[in-house]
Amino acid sequence: MADVLKVRADSVPKKVAGALAAIIREEGTAEVQAVGAGAVNQAVKAIAVARGYVAQNGFDLMCAPGFTDLKIDDADRTAIKFVVYKR
């Protein structure tokens, strides 16, 4: 699987969407990770925008959200991980 796309609260959804669409076209699947409500919101917007991008290639995207544990600055954090699929 390709690198994990890490989304932050100040990430620009259109840019993330462009990167996401590129990975999906190449690999067929991608992983998006976000910690905190602001980041999760940007990640969801990015996936929504990316659906429009890949529609030009004749397919759609679906995602399966889940939880994953991370260590950030030595603290345990729970991130949301979206596995994004071609559909």
Place this chain on the structure above:
Amino acid sequence: MADVLKVRADSVPKKVAGALAAIIREEGTAEVQAVGAGAVNQAVKAIAVARGYVAQNGFDLMCAPGFTDLKIDDADRTAIKFVVYKR
């Protein structure tokens, strides 16, 4: 399609997940709507938790996020709409 599940920033993900799992078992698909980062975050958590609930029934969930326009207190707001599918 069943009623739209409206999620707020103070919604409890487990409760929303229970309602979502029930709709999916009955209808096979559901719609979850959220306005604002806090609400979108709770909606995503609810979908993640609901995946665990329906796993007991032998299937998984996927969602397709999109944008939808709402009028709230006479103001135009953009909501995130998740169409959730059995998989």
